[in-house]
Amino acid sequence: MGLLDTYTKFQCTICGMDMKEIDFDVSYLAQEKPVCTACAGKVRILYPRSFTWAKYQPDLDPDHEYHGPSDDDDGFWFDPLREMTKEEFAEAEMRSDAERSMRRAKYGNAKGYFRVDNNERPILELGKGKKAPSKEYELEGVAELGSVSARAVLTVTRREKMYMVPIKRVEIARGDSLATQKVDAIPEGFWGRIILDGDAPYIYPGDLLAVE
Secondary structure, eight states: OOGGGGSOEEEOTTTOOEEETTOTTOEEEGGGEEEOHHHHHTTTTTSOOEEEEEEOOTTTOTTOOOOSSSTTEEEEEEOGGGGOOHHHHHHHHHHHHHHHHHHHHHHOSSSEEEEEEEEEOOEEEEETTEEEEOSEEEEEEEEEEEOEETTOEEEEEETTEEEEEEOOEEEEEOTTOSOEEEESEEOTTOEEEEEEESOOTTOOTTOEEEEO
């Protein structure tokens, strides 16, 4: 018997697919009813998971471990699906389909669209107090429509000039951590990070990037 066989098995509340508790991408409805990634993804366009910082309350959490940018903060993911019943989820699917059609009519026919929240060039720690800018350029944001593949190309239009930028890799946060991991694609409605090889000074926060 392998290690994974020791974990509790359960089924998706929506489609009945078998899962295991080690699946960090599993979501939950109200009353801890599990939902697989594929089913949850159908409504993420309207109900994305979001990361937030909250003040640490030592009297309520004496076993707290430091995870935030300051000793007074604690980070956690908020998932609106946890407040949703199975019946409400079915209604959310219909509204998500309508929203998807509306965005498609508004945005266009690209395979995906990514809304940029932040752009930066990471600073690398070289040791002995030395630092240097990375050769990579990062875009953080949300896949507003469709998915963002690691093998895709971004199309950026700026002052009647079009730029086509190949994506080096994409990352998303897994489980309850803010740390990101390399994946094949950023799913629709998910926050993620696009990594480019080199500068992209023509991309700004607030831009909606077409992905082909």
